[in-house]
Amino acid sequence: MTTTTTPNTTAPQPEDEDFTTSEGLRALLRRLHEAGPGSWQHDPVAAALMEHAARKYVPLARRHGLDPWEAATAAFDEMRRKGAREADDPWAYVTHGVRVTCIFEERAQGLMCSVHQARRPHISAFHDPERFSDRETPLSDYHPAFHIPDPQTTDDEADEDAAETARRAGKVVEDAIELVSSLDWPADLARAAVEHICTALMRTGSRQAAYENLRRDQHSLALLDLPQSSWTALLRALLGNPHPAYAATSTGRGVLLRLLFEEPPEMLLRDDDLVLTISLAAPTRGRRRAGGEPS
Structure with missing residues (x-):
């Protein structure tokens, strides 16, 4: 697209109409x-x-x-x-x-x-056209079909791995809470919602199963005092879009998996779609219809 030069002059304005404030x-x-x-x-x-x-x-x-x-x-x-x-x-x-x-x-x-x-x-909801070679993370780094456990792992090594996994999981949870809190969600509500989602994820062992269970869980809505639209948007943002077509995209991975892959929270905040989804879903935020007619 051809870029035009931005004007650098300003017409005189009355002192009582300082529109910069x-x-x-x-x-x-x-x-x-x-x-x-x-x-x-x-x-x-x-x-x-x-x-x-x-x-x-x-x-x-x-x-x-x-x-x-x-x-x-x-x-x-x-x-x-x-x-x-x-x-x-x-x-x-x-x-x-x-x-x-x-x-x-x-x-x-x-x-x-x-x-x-x-x-x-x-x-x-669709992602931009892309080639497999354009993806930041190689398929072999995250697809379970390419993961082969080491049969020679000792008990001590297993304990160390478990401790490291627990540490990383705790950091992922805290980073997710901080991310949601920074996007207009009340801090206490962000913590309760994220921890509730992570608990369900650990119980089911599958992001898709956790998403489907929580999406229909009216008890969670009552417990957190959230509207259905905010709850669904937060689930999709944290757990990812469950449709198989999005499995290898940022939309499909979700915040928790992206943090687990050690993607810095600062990078997540540069994802405009993610930021927009979470901030507009904040239950205390006054929202308006996109593309509405001027009043």
Whole structure:
């Protein structure tokens, strides 16, 4: 995609309309909304606001391989929503909306489909086309068919292996709790939910079996006081998509298996799909429908 040059000039703005602050942006958005149709097109402060937004979201656009003005367009759509005018922090609201839009724009390019289709869960669940040679982890490193136990292992070595396995498992659990907590989940709820999932996983010995049992377990929902949508999203994020087609992908492995393979938590936080799934599933987070019409 051809990249255009981001404007570097800003039209003069009144001192009482400093849209760089949250209060100033809220006041400007309310004034433009009350002015009615055409206000955005003819208002010089609105033009300055869009130039500022184009510069502000350049790094976000570059990260997702987009033109800065595509991010500015997404910001424009977010600013016209009622939620932006009523948010406690309008800039945070706009930034979150722009990030989600950029993620779906990049997702659509990877899936070779429209952004509208990429926003649909049954479409975005597919992974981008890839070759076996493109995968970061060789098949022999994680597929059980290639794992052959050593028959000469002594009892002492077995005890050491068991202790090391227990240590690694404990670290995986703590890393998973920290990851979920950092994505808008309350710390106590994140710990209870992750530990509950890990307990079920140890009991069943299979991620797929644990996923199916927990997904239908109403007792777990009542115990954790979680809505069904949040619980299902967290299960899929931690245990992975159980469909065999995703077994060798990040979506299929899930957070717990990726941590067990010693993938650093910092790398998981760079997975936009994972971050979006967990943060939007947080039960205390106010969510809105993606792609909604401006208020």
